[in-house]
Amino acid sequence: QVQLVESGGGLVQAGGSLRLSCAASGRSDITYAMGWFRQVPGKARDFVARISPSGRYTDYADSVKGRFTISRDNAKNTNTVYLQMNILKPEDTAVYYCAAGSELLIATRPPFWGQGTQVTVSS
Numbered sequence: 001q002v003q004l005v006e007s008g009g010g011l012v013q014a015g016g017s018l019r020l021s022c023a024a025s026g027r028s029d030i031t032y033a034m035g036w037f038r039q040v041p042g043k044a045r046d047f048v049a050r051i052s053p054s055g056r057y058t059d060y061a062d063s064v065k066g067r068f069t070i071s072r073d074n075a076k077n078t079n080t081v082y083l084q085m086n087i088l089k090p091e092d093t094a095v096y097y098c099a100a101g102s103e104l105l106i107a108t109r110p111p112f113w114g115q116g117t118q119v120t121v122s123s
Helices: none
Strands: 002-007 010-013 018-026 033-039 046-051 058-060 068-073 079-085 094-101 117-122
Touching (some): 002 094, 018 033, 018 094, 018 117, 033 068, 046 068
Antiparallel strands (some): 002 018, 018 079, 033 046, 094 117
16 A cells, blocks of 8 residues: 655645645555646546656646646655646646556556645635
8 A cells, every 4th residue: 555645735826836745655665656636626636747657757737737847756765756836827726636556547547645735826
């Protein structure tokens, strides 16, 4: 099992920045692909970004390309993924979830999820 704990959410004005963090613990013998999703009430959870186990490959939803950057730190005993969010818009308001899984499933059906962190962007 993998445990994921997000942090860094909050309230920010439009045009501002936030950085989300997600600390992974549990399986130290496997380095998973990791990703970020977001969800607003009444809607499905949407893919935001993903990063390969090595950190070499990244992918983004069209709505965040050029504004958000996903990165990771695979140092021993510190498996953490980040989401740097710049030029935030009110439509970025959502609960953001960290996820972990295989590269095949990370963008669609990751098996492991964090508890979510609220991001609110005021206009």
